[in-house]
Amino acid sequence: MMPRDASDANDPSDDLSGGGGRWSDLDRPPLNAVALRRALLGEGGLWSGVDVVQSTGSTNTDLVALAAAGKAAEGAVLIAEEQRAGRGRLDRTWSAPARSGLFFSVLLRPAEVPVARWGWLPLLAGVAVATGLSRVAGVDTALKWPNDLLISVGDEERKAGGILAERAEDDGVVVGVGLNVTLREDELPVPTAGSLALAGARTTDRDPVLRAVLRSLEEWYGRWRAAGGDPAASGLQEAYAAGCATLGRLVRAELPGDRSLVGEAVAIDGDGRLVLATKDGVQEPVGAGDIIHLRQA
Known part of the structure; x- marks a missing residue:
């Protein structure tokens, strides 16, 4: 059982006069949890x-804690209107004003897929x-390996945006x-950040955006799982490579152990690793690390 949905309650403590309550920024209305459930939950579906x-x-x-306590099934979706301590890769923090973005986690348990392929x-x-x-x-989104949204x-x-995957006990991720x-220019944490609004998205209504993203995730997850996690047979490897902005670029990989590697990103291999072609003519796969785009190759 998931936590009670705070947005379902008619809470008299909500401040409707602009004093910091849920309606204090009318350009950023709260998500409609009832409508989301109606649209996404159904017999035979993932969620x-x-x-x-x-x-x-x-x-x-x-959600990791709920899974560990046996209180979340596969397909559980937990969404926060505000994250105070959101985390990214390499222990980086992720923060944004309340209701300015989508901050959510899903629990997946791909039991029929070998664990070696869960890295996908x-x-x-x-x-x-x-x-x-x-x-x-209508926004053209590119992928920076391994998990940044550009x-x-x-x-x-x-x-x-960004993505972070974590193991949940032994049988889930x-x-x-x-x-x-809807993050505005004066709200950006760094000048290199962006938002759908700044990119000219045809909608910034978070409800349909979230529904579209979760339906797409269900579709791709089902395809990958049906193929036993095979990235080639499911079309995932090809799709990722087609949308990856890192491929074809000269990059620097900051690797564990204070090691770095410079080369042209030439492929995504069958394990989801980024393959770099170095100036020495060696192709080296990178499975973990921070990738810095240097220039177009």
């Missing part, structure tokens, strides 16, 4: 529960989010997504 909380530290942390899940989520955004918002603001490439939707 087993959709819960919205007003504020939390991290949806990933909360964050890449799968990236393809699914990009596909969903293209359909509903959009164009003017002639600049900016990061609008929690995949978290953070996406800037």
Whole structure:
């Protein structure tokens, strides 16, 4: 059982006069949890529960804990209107004003897929989010390996979101997504950040955007799972490579152990690793690390 949905309650403590309550920014209305459940939950579908909380530290942390306590089934979706301690890769923080984005986590348990292939899940989520955004918002979203979501603001490439996957006990993975939707220029945490609004999206209504992203994730997850996690047979490897902005570029990989590697990103291999061709003529796969785009190759 998931936590009670705070947005379902008629809470008299909500301040409707602009004093910091849920309606203090009318350009950023709360998500409609009832409508989301009606649209997404159905017999035979992946999603087993959709819960919205007003504020939390991290949806990933909360959902991992619920899974460990046996209180979340596969397909559980936990969404926060505000994350106070959202986390990205390499222990980076992710924060944004309340209701300015989509901050959610899902629990997946791909029992029929070999664990060795579970590393494809964050890449799968990236393809699914990009596909969903293209359909509903008309925004061309590119993927920076392994899990950043890039959009164009003017002639600049900016990061609008990210994905973080974490193991949940022994039989599951929690995949978290953070996406800037209505973040304004003066609210950007860094100049290289962006949002759907700044990219000229045809809609910034978070309800249909979230529905489109979750339906796309269900579609891609089902395809990958039916193929036993095979990235080639499911079409995932090809789709990721087609949308990956890192491929074809000269990059620097900051690797564990204070090691770095510079080369042209030439492929995504069958394990989801980024393959770099170095100046020495060696092709080296990178499975973990921070990738810095240096220039177009």
